[in-house]
Amino acid sequence: MxxxxxxxxxxxxxxxxxxxxxxxxxxxxxxxxxxxxxxxxxxxxxxxxxxxxxxxxxxxxxxxxxxxxxxxxxxxxxxxxxxxTCDRVEQRMQFEALNLAHFFNYPNEAALRPLSIKAQSGDLIGIMGASGSGKSTLLNILNGSLKPTFGEVYLNGSSIYGGEGNAKGSLGHIAQQDVLISELTVYENLKFSADLSLGGAKEKERLERVELTLRRLGLWDIRNLRVGSVMDKTISGGQRKRLNIALELIREPAVLFVDEPTSGLSSRDSEHIMDILKELTLRGKIVFVVIHQPSSDIFKLFDRLLLLDVGGYPIYQDNPLECLGYLKQMSNQVQNSEAMCTTCGTVNPEEIFDTVASCMVDEYGQLTENRRVSPEEWNDYYNMIQEGGPATPATEELDSPEATVVPRWSEQFRTYWRRDVTAKRKNKQYVWMNLLQAPLLALALSVFTRYRSAEGEFVYRLSENLPQFLFISVIVALFLGLSFSAEEIFRDRPTLRRERFLRLDWNAYLASKMTVMLGISAVQSMLFTLIAVAVLHIPTGAGMLFMTLFSLSAFANVLGLNLSSAMKSAKTIYIIIPLLIIPQIIFGGAIIRFDRFNPIFTQVDRVPLIGNLMASRWGFESLAVHLTRENEADAPFIAFEDRMERAAWRRDFWYQQYRLIEDADVRSREWEGALDELNSWGIATQSLSTAEDVRHAFKDAYKEAFKARDAERKAVSESTDLKALKDAHHNDALHEWVMQTDRHERIALTDRGLVQETAFIHQMPLGRQAWNAPFYAPEKQLGQWSIKTPTFNLFVLWAMSALLYFILANRWPERWGWGKRLD
CATH class of the missing domain: 2.60.200 (Tumour Suppressor Smad4)
Structure with a gap:
């Protein structure tokens, strides 16, 4: 008929x-x-x-x-x-999957055997099969998440894998995994989804669509309830599932893919969910549903059933009510014409799996492990039926899918930012932990490192633990920035996987996430700095302390986001965090000095490569140099002391070693280097012809610098108490730390010539580029420019952060296969 x-x-x-x-x-x-x-x-x-x-x-x-x-x-x-087939369907849709086959490692590890599917507006298609039959693989291929090894998928003639056309934007996917944001209410979850989905709609239209969807799915009365997590339920499982469906229904995709919509639900909730999906098909949508054990009523809702067997073999594709009879007929079982109970009309879908996987019996009547019909044989029957069945209707010429309007980049950024901030703000534990971590650590660290003299009075100059405090502060900043960002993308991964069908801009999400992270880091760095400065009386370094800690936290934020994007589990993330922090401690230049590393890996006058890769090295050096040179007690005289230190070293150590050098090239380079340094001080060198002349020139330079410094001190002392100024702004322990006067050797002969092994804080670049400069050098040379070390180091930290951001923006951690791809 x-x-x-x-x-x-x-x-x-x-x-x-x-x-x-x-x-x-x-x-x-x-x-x-x-x-x-x-x-x-x-x-x-x-x-x-x-x-x-x-x-x-x-x-x-x-x-x-x-x-x-x-x-x-x-x-x-x-x-x-x-x-x-009336006016209820706005645009007719035809979905075609032609000659699909997929291998995980072609030609081995077949996941899906050759299969073609055609569906049109109004079809509700069920996909069933045992575990390992390729249901999830097929669903991912059909929704465009996975490109098959062979075959193509079209929607109204447009490939869903192509870069052009609107096919991909017409697809929707409801995963089995929960994609709700637990901190938000039912209404907020759907409202933010509408803001990202309905780019061409005005705010009033979006609000109306949200209300209509909530009412249609019976969620309006609970709209103000917090969603909660799966383990901390606020709404029921059926309501959660309906809200997950609502996130997709809000934009009404032409083709909807649903993975296990009834898992974990009561029979009543399951039927309600399936009724909703059936209603979509009556409005002209195409719905594919992966389902495992449907009830009789749910089974009879399907217009067509696709049955897969173990190994990815398709074995049936037709009306579901005919499936059991077909299987019994092909396996030569009795009563093969019964599709349902003639008395009550009930269908038992479980009997389908029993028939497919039925085993043979031995001579004793015991079931064996050998199947009566193997997956390959079922597939042969399937192919025979498909080839000998009625001719497939010709593909109609249908209009391309209507273009979905994607929100502008700024709108995406604003929505992502508001959603993230709202969720974090409502998580009181998260808010208090992030607000209290930094000040509590700062208080504990500064109180325990606050050293007082025997007289019981705290003097900043005598605070012996300041270098250690600065380095631990650097590590704390890295730890704080890394710990709260390392799970951000991983936690959002289910939501991002759903939103990939919206064709949103990854960089909008990333920029919003980074903005929130930087805001939190700025607050933490400010609180840490305020308490540390108050307890330790750090005088003029508050601004640099804040900027350095904030820059380190920003670097850690981006590093944490990369880690979050790369790893597959939260457990792995928290195992790796110590592996990232410990090298920052070891190779930061404070716990183990660079000159005391294994000589294979370092040189006496420069930072080894592994040290230059550590953010802690740049942060600690920035703070040490700034507090040593830029404080009010030392800054007026630092230029004179630079000259005095270098002139004394040339006079006392360089001169003696220079006379012992026999290599003419080395002597020539050292001679030119000494004259260049004198010229940089404004001292004429035309009349200098011997080493003794150069020694006397440096001796005179030392005397002049010494007199100039004394004169400057006298001038300052007329208006200021120098001792009180030094007590308040100069720290002896930090000065000794950067001077490294405990070294026994003061000069060494390297491949670059004679180098000074102490007082790097007073050594200017003199042509040495930044990556070759010694630790604690006051300036770094970049090309022809000399930049103060604190400023240059901050630039390096932000450059490292920018590099990591570039890696994350291009999604390299995902492409390298460490984490689950989101597109």
Whole structure:
């Protein structure tokens, strides 16, 4: 039988011309999907296996099937689809998957065997199969998340994998995994989803759509309840599932893929969820549902069933009510014509799996492990039926999917930022932990390192633990920045995986996330600095302390986001955090001095490569140099002391070693270096011809610098108490730390010539580029420019952060295969 026409609320079914006379009238008397039938033909029709008397009227409910004496069938879905081919469908859709096959490692590890699927507007297609049958792989291929090894998927003729067209934006996916943001309310979850989904709608339209969706799914009364997590439930499992569906329904995708929508739900909630999905198909949507063990009522909702066997073999693709009979017929079982119970109309989907995986018995009547029909044999039957079945209707020429309007970058950024801030603000534990961590650590660290003299009075100059405090502060900043950012993207991964169908800009999400992280780091760095300065009386370094700690935290933020994007589990993330922090401690230049590393890895006058890769090295050096040179007690005299230190070293150590050098090239380089340094001080060198002359020149330079410093001190002392100034601004321990006067050797011969091994704090670059400069050098040379070390080091920290951000923006951690791809 086939449909001839639909007039008003009546459908007329007639037999084909070559068949005997048969006529059936179907009447839809309400807006509900409930029909009445009347047999006007020969009286051999059966409804769900029960005879229909000629000229009598019988109700036809969901999941029903009508058969005539010749075995022709009209299913309930046929009637509904006929009824729905009216003006209710705004744009007809045709979804085609042609010759799909997928291998994890071609030609080995087959995940999905050759398969083609065609669906059109109004189809609800169920995908069933045992574990390991490739259901999830097929779903990921169909929704565009995974490109198959062979084959192509089209929507109205447009490939869903192509860069052009609107096909990808017309797809939606509801994962089995919960994608709700637990801190937000039901309304907020859906509102933020609407802001990201409905780019072309005005705010009023979005609000109306949110309210309509909540009312349609029965969630309006709980709209102000916090969603909560799966372990900390505030709303029921059925309500959570409906809200997950609402996140996709808000934008009404043309094709919707749903993974296990009924798992973990009661039978009533399961039926409610499936009724919602069925309602979508009545509005012209195409819905694919992966489901494991549906009830009889749910099973009968499907228009078509695709059954997969272990190994990715397709074994059935047709009306679900015919599946069990087909399987029994192919496996030569008795009662193979029964599709459902003739008494109650119940279908047992579990019997499908029992039939597929039924095993043979041995001579003792015991079941063996050998299947009666192997997956390969089922697939052969399937291919035979597909090839010998009725010709597939030709693909219609349909309009390309309508373009979905993507919100502007600024709108995406604002929505992402508001959603993240709102969620964090509502998590009181998160707020208090991040607010209290920095001040508590600062208080504990500064109190325990606050050293007082025997007289019991704290003097900043005598605070012996200041270098250690500065270095631990650097490590604390790195730890804080890394610990609260390392799980951010990982926690958002389910939501991001759903939102990839919206074609949103990854950089908008990343920029919003980074802005929030930087805001938190700025607050933490400020609180840490305020308490540390107050307890330790750090005088003029508060601004640099804040900037350094904030820059270190920013670097750690980006590092944490990379880690979050790369790793597959939270446990792995927190195992790796110490592995990132410990090298910062070891190679930061404070715990183990660079000159005391294994000589294979370092040189006496420069930082080794591994040290230059550590953010802690740049942060600690920045603070040490700034507090040593830029404080009010030393800054007025530092230029004179630089000259005095270098002139004394040239006079006392360089001169003696220079006389012992025999290599002419080395002597020439050292001679030119000494003259260049004198020239940089404004001292004429034209008359200098011997080493003794140069020694006297440096001796005179030392005397002049010494006199100038004393004169400056005298001038300052007239208006300021120098001792009080030094007590308040100069720290002896830090000065000794950067001078490194405990070294026994003061000069060494390297491949660069003679180098000073102490007082790096007073050594200017003199042509040495920044990466070759000694630790604690006051300036770094970049090309022709000399930049103060604190400023240069901050620049390096932000450059390192920018590099990590570039890596994250290009999604290299995902492409390297460490984490789960989001696109």
């Amino acid at each position: 086939r449909l001839r026409r639909w007039v008003g609320g009546f459908a007329v079914y007639r037999a084909a011309p070559h068949e005997q006379s048969a006529q059936l009238i179907v009447c839809n008397v309400t807006a509900d999907d409930f029909f009445f039938i009347k047999d006007l033909g020969r009286g051999d029709l059966k409804l769900n296996g029960n005879p229909v008397q000629k000229q009598s009227i019988a109700p036809m409910a969901q999941g029903s099937v009508i058969k005539d004496g010749a075995g022709h069938a009209v299913f309930f879905s046929d009637v509904v689809q006929c009824c729905s």
